[in-house]
Amino acid sequence: MHAMRRPFVGGNWKMNTTRAEGVALVRAIVSAQRMPGCEVVVFPPFPSLHAIAEALEGTSIGVGAQDVSAQRAGAFTGQVSAEMLLDSGTKWAIIGHSERRHGLGESDELCGKKLNRALEAGLRMVLCVGETWEERSAGRAHDVTHRQLAAAFVQVGFERLASVVVAYEPVWAIGTGKTASAQDAQEAHRSIRKWLGSRYDSRSAEGVRILYGGSVNASNAATLFSEPDVDGGLIGGASLKAAEFVSIIAATQPARPSPKS
Ligand code: PGA
Numbered sequence: 001m002h003a004m005r006r007p008f009v010g011g012n013w014k015m016n017t018t019r020a021e022g023v024a025l026v027r028a029i030v031s032a033q034r035m036p037g038c039e040v041v042v043f044p045p046f047p048s049l050h051a052i053a054e055a056l057e058g059t060s061i062g063v064g065a066q067d068v069s070a071q072r073a074g075a076f077t078g079q080v081s082a083e084m085l086l087d088s089g090t091k092w093a094i095i096g097h098s099e100r101r102h103g104l105g106e107s108d109e110l111c112g113k114k115l116n117r118a119l120e121a122g123l124r125m126v127l128c129v130g131e132t133w134e135e136r137s138a139g140r141a142h143d144v145t146h147r148q149l150a151a152a153f154v155q156v157g158f159e160r161l162a163s164v165v166v167a168y169e170p171v172w173a174i175g176t177g178k179t180a181s182a183q184d185a186q187e188a189h190r191s192i193r194k195w196l197g198s199r200y201d202s203r204s205a206e207g208v209r210i211l212y213g214g215s216v217n218a219s220n221a222a223t224l225f226s227e228p229d230v231d232g233g234l235i236g237g238a239s240l241k242a243a244e245f246v247s248i249i250a251a252t253q254p255a256r257p258s259p260k261s
């Protein structure tokens with residue numbers, strides 16, 4: 001965490017929750033969440049977005065989609081445009097998640113198109129990048145994340161950088177119970193920030209939030225978040241339990257020493 005960047009915690013619900021379950025989950029989060037200094041966004045499945053956005057109206061918690069189309073409108077069966085998301089009260093979208101890159105074969109180039117199109121439409125974006133275990137073992141982790149960044153930001157102008165949050169999610173850590181060590185996460189985040197500094201400028205790069213994702217839970221969050229370039233987390237499994245998600249949000253605020261009696 002760095003004082004100049006507002007911490008961010010996202011809850012990626014993946015393909016979980018009915019509307020009723022989602023509304024109950026956000027109500028429980030709202031009633032327990034006491035960290036106004038942290039930006040919190042939940043990412044429910046598409047059919048729940050409108051209901052969750054309504055349930056969160058007047059609260060400080062935002063709503064995002066788990067994906068967005070690179071197209072504006074037309075014959076694109078199954079896709080959802082940025083305008084449709086905005087119309088349903090959705091302000092954010094995730095792109096480049098490994099479950100889409102690796103699970104569905106989405107290319108770096110497609111991520112670039114989605115990022116540019118969605119930013120133009122006015123969404124705020126979480127861009128996921130991260131290497132597989134084979135790529136890490138071959139010493140290529142930084143090359144892979146830099147390649148993914150280069151393709152994603154290819155058309156994104158300097159003025160839109162502030163609307164993007166980057167999530168470093170090593171593929172081998174997602175849903176596996178294995179987390180990157182805090183040092184490895186810090187090294188990856190620093191290298192992402194350096195890349196942003198060379199693509200844009202170092203001052204703008206210092207303002208970009210970079211989240212860690214991959215098996216974050218209430219026990220390991222504070223250690224990961226204590227690293228200077230780790231500005232919060234993108235949370236999968238642990239975001240489906242209100243109490244655990246709220247503890248992860250609380251871990252973005254460094255513990256104050258208790259007053260001496
Ligand atoms: P996980 O998922 O926390 O369940 O590992 C993280 C993510 O996929 O964003």
